Amino acid sequence: MTEAMTQELTGPEHADVHKSTVLFFLERHILLSPDFFREIPEGFDQSEFYRKHLEKPGTPSTSPVVLTADIRRILLEKGALDVHWADLERSRVLFEKNKDEKVYAKFLEYIELQEQAPSPLQQPVKVVFSYADAPKKRSVQDFTLSFTSRYQAMEKILRNRTGLQHLTSINRLRNKQDKEAISFIGMVADKQVTKNGNLMLTVEDQTGSIKALINKNKPGLYKEAQDIVLDEVLGFTGVPHNAAIFVNGLTWPDVPYRELKKCGDDVYALFLSDLHVGSKQFLADDFHKFLRWLHGMAGNDEQRAIAQKIAYIFVLGDLVDGVGIYPGQEKDLAIQDIYQQYEACAALLREIPAHIPLIICPGNHDAVRISEPQPSLDNEFTKPITALPNALLVSNPAMVNIHASAGFPGFDVLIYHGYSFDYYVAHVDSIRNGGGYDRADLIMKFLLKRRHLAPSYTSTLFIPDPEQDHLVIKHVPDFLVTGHIHKSAALTHKNITLLCGSCWQSLTGYQEKVGHVPEPGRVPIINLKTREVRILKF
Numbered sequence: 001m002t003e004a005m006t007q008e009l010t011g012p013e014h015a016d017v018h019k020s021t022v023l024f025f026l027e028r029h030i031l032l033s034p035d036f037f038r039e040i041p042e043g044f045d046q047s048e049f050y051r052k053h054l055e056k057p058g059t060p061s062t063s064p065v066v067l068t069a070d071i072r073r074i075l076l077e078k079g080a081l082d083v084h085w086a087d088l089e090r091s092r093v094l095f096e097k098n099k100d101e102k103v104y105a106k107f108l109e110y111i112e113l114q115e116q117a118p119s120p121l122q123q124p125v126k127v128v129f130s131y132a133d134a135p136k137k138r139s140v141q142d143f144t145l146s147f148t149s150r151y152q153a154m155e156k157i158l159r160n161r162t163g164l165q166h167l168t169s170i171n172r173l174r175n176k177q178d179k180e181a182i183s184f185i186g187m188v189a190d191k192q193v194t195k196n197g198n199l200m201l202t203v204e205d206q207t208g209s210i211k212a213l214i215n216k217n218k219p220g221l222y223k224e225a226q227d228i229v230l231d232e233v234l235g236f237t238g239v240p241h242n243a244a245i246f247v248n249g250l251t252w253p254d255v256p257y258r259e260l261k262k263c264g265d266d267v268y269a270l271f272l273s274d275l276h277v278g279s280k281q282f283l284a285d286d287f288h289k290f291l292r293w294l295h296g297m298a299g300n301d302e303q304r305a306i307a308q309k310i311a312y313i314f315v316l317g318d319l320v321d322g323v324g325i326y327p328g329q330e331k332d333l334a335i336q337d338i339y340q341q342y343e344a345c346a347a348l349l350r351e352i353p354a355h356i357p358l359i360i361c362p363g364n365h366d367a368v369r370i371s372e373p374q375p376s377l378d379n380e381f382t383k384p385i386t387a388l389p390n391a392l393l394v395s396n397p398a399m400v401n402i403h404a405s406a407g408f409p410g411f412d413v414l415i416y417h418g419y420s421f422d423y424y425v426a427h428v429d430s431i432r433n434g435g436g437y438d439r440a441d442l443i444m445k446f447l448l449k450r451r452h453l454a455p456s457y458t459s460t461l462f463i464p465d466p467e468q469d470h471l472v473i474k475h476v477p478d479f480l481v482t483g484h485i486h487k488s489a490a491l492t493h494k495n496i497t498l499l500c501g502s503c504w505q506s507l508t509g510y511q512e513k514v515g516h517v518p519e520p521g522r523v524p525i526i527n528l529k530t531r532e533v534r535i536l537k538f
Contacts, residue, residue, distance in 0.1 A: 021046045025067065030054070033068040041076070049075070049312035061423050065089055070108060091297070098349075123182075124404050125312070125357050128412065131373035131395035131470055138464055145466035147187070147231075150452070151206065154233035154333025155185050157253040164235045164251055171207035176240045180182040183237040186210075188230055190303030199225050203236065203245075211244040212236055224250055227430050227446070234453040252449035255476050260495040261411060263403050263528045267311035270525045273417075273483025273501025277348065277363065278341035279321035280334045281506040289538045291351050294452055303536070306525070310486060313356050316483035316501050317417035319345045319377070319385065325365050331419055332508065338381050354390050361396040363417040363484065371461040372419065372454065373397060373470045383532045397453055399475065411528065414477035416453050418443075418484030418500070423459035425485075437516050440500035442482055448473065449491065486511075486518035490533040497531065499524045 018037055023030055024046045047399050053075040054064070064071060066089055087158060088104075095104035163185045168176075176182055186203030199222065200213040214225040224246075228234070235251035263302040275280050292298040296307050320341035337340045349358060362374045367381035376393035378386050385391060394400060400465060404410025421443050425436045434442050447453055453471040454460040462471065479497045486503035502522035509519060521538040 016112065016178050024254060025050070028054075030064060030275050031066045033066055035069040036067055036072060038069045039074070052056050066092070068092065071472075074108075074367065083310040084349060090308065097124055124402065125392055126401040126404065126410070127392070127394060128399040128401050128475070129470075130398045130400075131375060133436070133465070142466045146464035148206065148470055149465070149467060150469035150472055151233055153469065153474060154187075154253050158185050158233070158235045158251060159234060163249060164236065165237075165480065166522040167235075168208040170203070170205045170210050173210055173240055173245065174243060178241050179239045181237070182240060182245070183235060185233065185235050186212075187233045188228055191228060191230060195499070199228075199521075201225075201228065201247075206328050211239070212247050213244055214247045219249075221247070221250065227428050227452075229424070229427065229456045229459075231457045232450050232452065234450075253498060255448045255473070255494055257494045258478070258496065260531060261409070261478055262531055263405075263408055263411075264404070265303055265311075266527070267401065267403070267524045267528045268306060268313065268527055269312040269411075269413075269479075270310050270523060271314045271316060271481055271499055271501045272504075273316035274318040274363065274367045274486055274503035274505060275315070275345060276318055276321040276503065276505035277345040277509075278333055278335035278338075280332055281508055282321070282334065283504050283506055283520055286538045287348060287504050290523065291348070291519070293536075293538070294352060306528065310356055310525070311528070313352060313358050314351070314413070314415065314501075315358060315482055316415065316481060317361050317396060318365040318483065318503075319363070319367060320367070321505075322365040322367065326510070330440055342367070342382050343384045346388060349385070349388055349391075352390075356390060358388060358391045358413070359394060359400055359402075359413075360385065361394050361398055361415050361417060363396065364372075366421045369463075370419075371463045372461065374417075397471065399477065411478040412475065413479045413481060415473075415482070416482050418482040420447075420454035420456075420460040421482070421485050423454075423456060427456075440482065440485055440487060441491035441498055444482060444489075444491075444498040444500070445493050447482065448496065448498075486516075488519060488522035488535050490524055490535060492531075492533075497526060497533065499526070499533065502535075514533055 001310050022032055028050065045424060056364070074096060091104040116407065144280045159167065164185070167185065170184055170186060173184065184205065185203050188201055188202045189200035189209060193202045197216045201212040201214070203210055205214050214221050214222055233253065236245065236247055237249040238245045238247040288420065291296060294307050294310065295302065296304045299307070320338070323329065323336070330336060335344060352358065360377060362368045362377050364370050366377060367379065368374050368377060376395050376397040378393050386393065394415065397414065399411040400413050400415065402413060423447060424431055424443050426432065431439065431442045431446060451473045454462065477496060481498065481499045483501040486505070487500065488502040491498045491502040500525060501517055503520050505518065506520055507518060523536045523538065524533060526533045527535060
């Protein structure tokens with residue numbers, strides 16, 4: 001640093017006074033703008049300023065390259081900021097070249113408003129359920145006990161249904177006289193179509209099994225019954241005949257209508273899914289557009305105002321594309337190493353303002369066991385994600401409560417990546433014929449009706465728990481949020497908000513083969529004050 005350069009930056013009368021400050025920041029790879037010393041406060045301590053406001057770990061985007069008087073003033077007033085410095089400095093260059101004054105002014109306005117943003121600890125997020133059992137050897141008995149616990153949980157729900165009067169067990173049905181009205185609760189063990197076109201179910205409870213016939217001459221009932229899947233538990237009403245039951249009515253566990261909760265704060269929750277970082281099809285440019293919007297640097301005035309009100313971000317699995325997920329995957333990977341995939345993903349998530357909590361669950365491409373419930377992303381492979389200061393890692397599935405306060409119970413959010421969805425698109429007529437992968441809302445309604453996230457044994461891999469089935473929906477949520485199928489959806493069902501995140505991966509070879517066309521870059525957001533849902537497109 002020459003004397004002339006120092007004088008150009010600070011003025012000849014103060015060159016000696018400020019030379020040490022210029023050198024101090026230059027050693028830390030930060031340049032000072034010529035206006036940095038304008039109206040500088042007396043007693044300015046460069047070491048303390050750097051320690052408090054600029055010295056923090058992260059990617060280069062977490063520190064400025066050039067310090068101006070505006071940034072010095074804002075940092076002194078507000079402390080460390082969540083700012084994408086590269087974007088700020090580009091806007092400053094445009095401003096100084098008289099090419100675009102509005103963008104720089106908008107950026108400063110966004111920074112000025114950051115004092116309203118609470119820290120992660122101030123944002124109430126309570127984990128209601130997150131699977132954390134230690135791995136252990138499983139036995140055949142564990143499977144039996146797991147199905148028993150599922151049946152008992154569903155039976156408890158169904159016993160309160162008004163349509164099921166005078167319930168009896170299956171072993172006592174044989175003592176009933178023909179045409180005597182009966183009702184019972186059972187798990188579907190088999191489903192066949194008879195030669196006459198009727199549906200014949202084999203239904204079990206803890207006392208025995210029985211055949212249940214649904215006649216095609218009852219079109220409404222028959223249509224409902226066509227969607228019955230193996231291993232689900234439901235209630236039956238009908239009349240006995242020749243050691244079988246002629247079914248007259250079906251009762252599902254289903255979710256009841258619940259109060260449509262609204263909070264008093266004008267804040268938003270946002271839902272990301274299926275980033276697939278590491279894939280050659282990962283849409284990095286689109287994701288950076290999303291980050292720019294989140295920092296108030298993209299969109300119209302209304303959209304930028306919404307960005308400032310984002311209070312919670314959910315990341316619903318498949319953060320990375322993974323390694324060895326399917327044969328020949330290495331040909332589709334831009335990043336071959338799983339550790340590096342998570343490092344790249346964490347670098348992106350680190351650019352999300354740190355005052356916004358990130359609630360993250362795993363998916364079937366992530367580096368945890370694929371069997372559900374999946375444990376949280378807290379292992380040797382995922383250390384960069386674990387190290388994120390605002391990350392809350394939960395299992396798949398999980399339940400969290402957000403935005404509770406002294407006078408408000410908060411919102412219960414049921415999180416499920418959605419690995420079982422493929423099975424129901426393929427095997428349930430009403431979903432397949434109603435739009436298939438284009439109708440995530442139909443899949444979620446189907447699962448809520450059965451109060452289970454994967455009612456059929458073969459619809460997902462799962463770890464049997466002898467004490468309880470963790471995929472049973474015992475507690476009715478305010479939101480059910482999912483991903484996996486790479487298409488966004490939003491629906492309110494019985495005052496429960498159903499949301500499916502989109503993806504950040506373009507069409508893959510496998511999707512092209514099966515005719516599944518994704519809709520990447522769609523981001524559902526919900527206003528917690530009005531419960532209005534929007535889907536932003538990037």
